Each structure stands twice: as structure tokens, then as C-alpha cells.
Amino acid sequence: MTSRVDTSDYARLFLADIPLLDTRAPVEFLAGAFPSAQSLPLMSDEERAAVGTCYKNQGQEAAITLGHELVSGELREQRLASWQQFAEDNPNGYLYCFRGGLRSQLVQQWLAESGVDYPRITGGYKAMRRFLIDTLDTLANEADIILVGGATGTGKTRLINALPRSIDLEGLARHRGSAFGRLLEEQPTQINFENAVAIALLKLSQSKGPVILEDEGQLIGRLALPASLRARMSEAPLVVLEYSIEERVQVVLEDYILDLGERYRRAHGDAGPGVHRERLLGDLERTRKRLGGERHQHIATLMESAFDLQQQTGSAEGHRDWIRPMLADYYDPMYNYQLSKREGRRLCSGDRESLKAFLTERCDAA
Template identity: 60%
Template sequence: MATLPETSDYRQLFLAGTPFLDLRSPGEFAHGAFPTATNLPLMSNEERARVGTCYKQQGQAAAIALGHRLVSGAERERRLEAWSGFAREHPDGCLYCWRGGLRSQTVQQWLADAGIVYPRVVGGYKALRRFLLEELERSLQRAQLVLIGGRTGTGKTRVVAALDNAIDLEGLARHRGSSFGHLPEGQPSQIDFENALSIGFLLQLQGSAGPVVLEDEGRLIGRLALPESLRQRMQDAPMLVVEESLAERVEVILEDYIVDLGQRYMDSEGVLEGPALHRTRLLEGLDRIRKRLGGERHQAIRTQMEKAFAQQRASGDLDQHRAWISALLESYYDPMYRYQLSQRAGRILFQGRRDEVISFARTGLSC
């Protein structure tokens, strides 16, 4: 029997954006996965649990036999067709299971018997995950970081999006980084976030000695934590500070949190439920910072927000949103920004409007 292809060049797999056929159970996949992976499991959660119990009680041979009984006949053919379809659609891909062992070897052989020779990742998901964890530490040791700072609403994320040498932390975390930053699609798992972050650095640093630009963030983005080694590097990293007028910042918040976020909720929940959920989520975000605002100020801003949503619902007019946005920026976010900036050790390389910061970042940064 011919030896089937395998690879352990984990770096190249991630640099190439290799499509992965992930054969682990849905539960394993939900716990942690890679951005280019598709989960087409050999066994369901229940089937895997039954095989695991059998292995503990009766040994490997009995567990293998049970696995073959569970995935047999028409069900085996249905799953084989899904794997075959993936392989035909992604001829440059690879398959793996948890450790690159029996599950992936079995499916690889079944595919070969069907006329499809498809490579297997040696060591499976576990080896790929270990590589990314170690690679992130190596990346942070050699990378020069530059942060994009500025008051809330200056459009820091827009700066990051305009640069080729940047990693969008909030984009990877699927969260806008504030009490109001929850998105309807929800956040990835912590492991998914770390995997994507490591891949982001790997891609940025390939063949490049230039700086990697990140938005200045706190310890958490939503419920996801930045790796401690990254936080330590960010603490003393130099900064580019975006400066915009209060009026401009209000417009940025209006666009991001009312117009864009409102559309996302409508796309996700429908034209009837979406606007109501959008309103509820923003009010919940305000309530989360009630103690820091103080009861009286919190209630005043909450009343403004409720009136603004009522006007928007009645006429589509967004104007009243500007009042609570302005009040929240001046009374809460601006004082918090001044404090956070005072805690930073890194020097300020440049300050200016958003377009000026983008221009400086493209032409004025060096190693």
C-alpha cells in the first residue's frame, strides 16, 4: 500500500492560508479552531463520547471496532461525500484530527480508496496550536510595535484599516472594545482569538522588518483577554495619537454605533426585532457603567438615549443621538482617556488628524 502524503511544515501552512479539513467533533472544534478550518467531523459529539468510554473500559481494539460500526453504511458514505467535496473544492488543503492519529489516518485512507489523495497534518490540531502559541512569543520578541491612540470617536480603527502593516485586534475579537462594543455575531473563543492573532503576526513579519501597528487597547476586548506578553509589549510601545474635534468624534460614534451597528442588528435579527435589540443592547451598555457615571448623570444620559431611539423609530431622524453621544464622550470617555494615557510609558511619535496619522504611518515609520 502506497504511503499517503503528510506535512509538518506548520509555518508554511499558515503563511499560505491553507484550507483545513478539521475532522474533530463539533465540541472540540467549538473549543478552538483556525480561521481557515472547516469542521466536517468523523464522529459526532455523542459518537466520540461513546468511543472514548469504550476505550477506557475495553481498550483500543474494541473502541476502534465501535467507531467503525457507528460510522458505517449510508452514514459513512454521506460523510465521505462531504470530505470528498471539500477536497475537490480545496485541492491545496490538508486534513487533521486532534493529534493527527487514527481519525485523520482513517479518513485519509477512505479518501484514497475513493481516488482522492489528500495530505494529513502530522501531529494534528494539537501540534498546529502549539506552533502558534510558541510562534506568537517569538513574534513578540522580534516585532517593533506602534500603537494608534486617541480619544474615543477619533476613528482609530479606521486608521488601522487603512494600513497594510497593521493587525486589527478588535476585528479579530469581533468587538468594538467598549461597554457598547458588543456585535450581534458574537465573539470567537479565546483560543480562536489567540490563533488568529498569532497568524496575524506571522503574516506581518514574513520578510519584513518594519513596525506592526495596533490600536491601543486595554486588557480585555469584550470578554477576550490580550495575551499577557502582548500587553507588556504594548505598555511601553510608541504611539501615534489621532486628534479630532468633538463634533467629528460624535459623527464617528453615530456612524459606527447607530447607523452601522443598527444595520447589523437588522441583518441578523430582521427589520422588526433588530432595532429593538439594538436599542436594548446600547441601554445595557450604558447601565454597565452606571457606577462610574454616577446615578444622576447615568439617568440623564439614559433618558436622552431613550428619547433618541424613540425619535429614530418614529421618523428615522438620528439627530437626538448626538446629544447623549456628546455627553458620554465629555463626561466619561475623555476623563478615562486622560488617565489611561498618563499610565503609558511609550513616547508619542506623532499627533494629528486621522488622515495625517495615516500619512505619517505610511511614510514616517521606520525600524
């Protein structure tokens, strides 16, 4: 079997979703990582801190000696076994540390001594992260971006996910982009979000055609769109989904009551409906200032009644009564204002099927 060599071909790693063995400490991994990476650290956070202090006070040789003392015996064997298992499960993978230095070299050496030849990534996490930052900025400026706009409830994400040359920014951010957009999962870190967006753009750049994105604000939940992408989106052309208020109420009912409610039920069992209820009431509370006290209280009362009815009868129909004024009094004024400020030209308007056909034709013509 031919031995694989170390690599600095970062584009290939991300384009092929190559499995990555991250040997950095857990705290480093949590701060920022890559979608295909698994955290199997050489040292714990405490061990890393101790070695860092030793390096600062006594120099590199003493720090290396301490590292070997801390990761030795049974602990060393346990960690080596986890790396061996990763290598066996992912024969096409690579390992790395922060800069491609001592930690990844040591893990590679210990694996080699155990009979496992496993390549590492030169430059490590720092070089890969720099590559993705530069890639994102370059591709954001070069991409032929078309935005999908439309009022809340028109099903923009549904259209995005039906198109091959699209990026679901809200999916990558794990947030639906509205006051009620929080999901059960925590949002990724800002770094992880940026990494995921850069990789998605890199993959689309391998073929010709427009990049289709939802028309987002500066923030998706607590995550900021990368500045270069946001600047490019601000002037990009737009297609606009248009549906009646009742059709939009139906989409919101499906997404935020039926779908989200089922997610809470799966996650929390019998307690799920109560958790779902409290989450939406909490989200509604954050809209009080813009709605005004009287309208907020009216909608809150309607929401409480809808959940009561759903609990008693199993019917979600009562939720239409609060969704309708929420769209009319809260979301639509904001959307109309934002649309009036857009610089990009409007290409066309219509329902999801007509816009899907229009955008597919644009993609095929590229």
C-alpha cells in the same frame, strides 16, 4: 498528477490560508480551531465519548472496533461524501485530527480507498496550536510595535484599517472595545482569537517594518490580549489621534447609531430598531456605577428621546445629545487616566491623514 505528501510545515499552511479539513468531533472544533478550517468530523460528540469510554475500559483494539461499528453503512457513506466534496473543492488542502493519529489516518485511508489521495498534517491540531502559541510569543517580543491611541470617537480603527502593516485586534475579536462595543456576531473563543492574532503577526513578519496596533486595554469585550503581546504593547511608542468633541460625536454617531442600526435592520427586519435600542440601553446600564445614578439616568433619558425621535422622523440627530456627555463624563476621564499611566513615548499627534502619512513613511523606510 503528482501525489501530495503529508506535511508538518505549519508556517506555510497558515501563511497561505490553506483549506483545512478538521476531522475532530464538533465539541473539539468549537473549543478551538483555525480560520481556514472546516469541521467535517469522523465521529459525533456522542460517538467520540462512547469510543473514549471503551478505550479506557477495554483498550485500543476494542475502541477501534466500536468506532468502525458506530461509523458504518449509510452514515459512513454520508461522511465520506462530505470529505470527498471538500477534497474536490479544495485540491490544495490538508486534513487533520487532534494529534495526527488514528482519526485522520482513518479518514485518509477511506478517502484513498475511494480514489481520493488527500494528505494530512502530522502532529494534528495539537502541534499546529503549539506552533501558533510559540510563534505569537516570539513575534510579539521581536516586533517593532507602534500603537495608535486617542480618545473614544477619534476613529482609531479607521486609521488602523487604512494602513497595510496593521492588525485590527478589535476586528479579530469581533468587538469594538468599549462599553457599547458588542456587535451582532458572537465573539470568537479565546483560543480562536489567539490563533488569528498569531497568524496575522506571522504574515507581517514576512516583510520588514513596524506592526501597527490600536492601543487596547487588557480585554476586548470578554477576550484577553495574549500576555506576551500585552506586555510588549505596554512599552511600545504611541501616536495619538486628536479631534474636537463634535468631530468625535460624529464618528460615534456613524459607528454606533447609523452603521450598527443598519446591521440590526438587516438581521432583524422591522424589529431591528427595537433590538438596537434595547441593546444600547442595556450597554448603558453597565456604565451606571462609574457614571453615578443621576448622570446615568440623564443620559438614559436622552437616549430614549433620541430613539423616539428617530422612530418618528427618521432623523438620528437627537443621538448627539447623549453621545456628547457620554464622551465627556465617561470615556474621556478613563482615557486621560490610562494615557497618564502609559510607559511608551509619544511619537506624534494629529488627525487621521497626518498620522497615516507619518506611519506610512515609517513603514516605507523599514
